[in-house]
Amino acid sequence: MTTSNGSVLEYRLSAELTAIAGLAEAVTAFLAAWPHLAMQVNLCLDELLTNTITHGLKGEPGHEIRVGLALAGGWLEIAITDDAPAFDPFAEVPEPDLEAELDARTPGGLGVHFVRSLMDDYRVVREGGHNRVLLRKQLPDGAPAPH
Amino acid sequence: MAITTTLANLPEALLLQASGRLDGATSPELEKALLPLLADAGSRVLLDLAALDYVSSAGLRIILMAAKRAKQAGGRFVLCGLQPQVSEVFEMSGFTRILELAPTVADGRALLAG
16 A cells, blocks of 8 residues: 655555565656665665564465655654564664675675665654654755655 | 566576566565576576665565575575666665676676676
8 A cells, every 4th residue: 555745655565575676666756856765765664574484484374564665854763663563674784795705795784784775764663562763864955845 | 566477598697587566575586486496506696676666674585595595505596687776775685795786687698608
């Protein structure tokens, strides 16, 4: 389910990996003025949702994840709300060793690394049995205001 | 959006072309198509990503497995045709330093022929 009024996008998806591509399309449309930002936001959402679906919820059916995007005062604000067990990836997932040679490289931690690299602010709060991941990103200079 | 793979035999290598979206939902398909190509000792594989629009860490996991497998088997694994938004993800991961990359299929073939 999607609602969008130009400055706010509210999206609900069932907690399944195959549902993420639909969210990506809605985000790309919502951020149509900033295609590069849209790609970066979609990568962060995909990584965080994939972690929640596969590790937090262990693929269990019947869960819903809410994603909200809001444009305000030159910033994009993002909230992801899920009902998985309490988890803070920014506190618990270590940074990957990006300098390691091929034999020593492991894929773990890359997704959270992308979020840390691409967002200006990231944190998780626990509210009423839900994780709320809150992300902020400054909009590119000279960005057109949403209508 | 899903992922599609197409396999072709070149004199220098096996060419696998992947298109679409490479994420947690579709990476098992690439894993099935790509990793068996690197099973034999000395295998040479060129992975063309020119039609790949998106990659996440789930996709990078398969690429890393393929590169390690090629090295262990004394083979070669070269990627080519990365679109800017895909290249950006490879760079953020430090993968441009540990993988063999070429701009185009022709460049990748030249690299593998050498």
